[in-house]
Amino acid sequence: MNAEFVKLEFDGPIALVTIDRPKALNALNLQVLAELDAAISQVTANPDARALILTGGGEKAFVAGADIGEMANYTTTQALAFATRGHQVLGRLEALPIPTIAAVNGFALGGGLELALACDLIYASEKAKLGLPEVSLAVIPGFGGTQRLTRLLGRARAKELIFTGDPIDGAKAKELGLVLEVVAPDALMVRCKEVAQKIASRGPVAVSQAKRVIEAGADLPLKDANELERQAFGLLFGTEDQREGMRAFVEKRKAAFKNA
Numbered sequence: 522m523n524a525e526f527v528k529l530e531f532d533g534p535i536a537l538v539t540i541d542r543p544k545a546l547n548a549l550n551l552q553v554l555a556e557l558d559a560a561i562s563q564v565t566a567n568p569d570a571r572a573l574i575l576t577g578g579g580e581k582a583f584v585a586g587a588d589i590g591e592m593a594n595y596t597t598t599q600a601l602a603f604a605t606r607g608h609q610v611l612g613r614l615e616a617l618p619i620p621t622i623a624a625v626n627g628f629a630l631g632g633g634l635e636l637a638l639a640c641d642l643i644y645a646s647e648k649a650k651l652g653l654p655e656v657s658l659a660v661i662p663g664f665g666g667t668q669r670l671t672r673l674l675g676r677a678r679a680k681e682l683i684f685t686g687d688p689i690d691g692a693k694a695k696e697l698g699l700v701l702e703v704v705a706p707d708a709l710m711v712r713c714k715e716v717a718q719k720i721a722s723r724g725p726v727a728v729s730q731a732k733r734v735i736e737a738g739a740d741l742p743l744k745d746a747n748e749l750e751r752q753a754f755g756l757l758f759g760t761e762d763q764r765e766g767m768r769a770f771v772e773k774r775k776a777a778f779k780n781a
């Protein structure tokens with residue numbers, strides 16, 4: 522992939538994706554979205570990838586939002602197409618079968634916070650500032666923020682953040698349940714890699730089934746959601762890894778999983 526603004530590296534089982542456009546605080550324009558889409562395709566095609574970490578290049582930002590300069594003169598038709606593209610790419614990120622971790626190393630505003638919200642887990646540095654400031658530009662979040670933030674925090678908290686547009690720091694975001702942990706800037710990637718490695722050491726089919734039933738079940742009545750879990754639990758007993766995992770426990774040794 523010949524990407525200018527999105528870097529993809531594999532570190533063993535971990536895919537590391539960096540939005541790297543520091544001059545614009547990693548703002549998302551159509552090119553960045555296309556490159557992110559291509560990176561997601563490459564991760565999907567790598568059978569050895571077990572977790573993905575997404576972060577921002579440079580010292581200041583995770584992603585400071587959609588590119589305001591590019592959007593400023595959009596017509597309604599262009600704005601709809603831009604939102605469609607954003608939803609499509611973030612939807613593909615969310616639908617990856619492996620767990621995804623947002624390492625929020627600075628500003629995560631607007632489309633940047635929406636990108637983090639499309640990840641499974643969010644960890645933040647002490648320098649992070651998170652928010653949905655779109656109403657100060659007289660628009661609303663366009664890449665899923667009104668919906669994903671509301672599902673995560675509840676309506677009142679999401680409304681406060683969206684109506685005021687005020688950013689919050691990592692400590693407040695942790696208090697609200699938006700981020701899981703806040704760590705020193707130097708420790709952020711170490712911590713995210715530690716979590717990713719731990720996930721990568723577990724039964725891969727089981728991890729991806731856990732993600733699938735959590736996500737699919739979230740929009741269903743409990744009875745139907747529990748049925749998804751029941752089915753997946755049963756199906757996992759048809760995998761080699763289930764045999765290996767339980768045999769290794771009985772034999773008091775480390776399991777060697779094959780993703781099969």
Ligand code: CAA
Binds near residue numbers: 635661
């Ligand atoms: N789009 C385009 N360029 C951006 C940008 C964005 N979202 N955010 C920052 N930049 C650019 C700035 O224009 C500036 O470029 P120049 O050096 O060429 O002037 C460069 O990045 C550095 O930014 P600042 O000089 O503003 O840095 P700062 O430290 O003074 O402020 C900031 C940092 C508070 C994050 C400020 O840049 C800011 O408020 N950015 C905009 C945040 C925002 O409103 N995001 C939401 C966008 S709308 C959206 O995302 C819609 C959606 O839901 C899809």
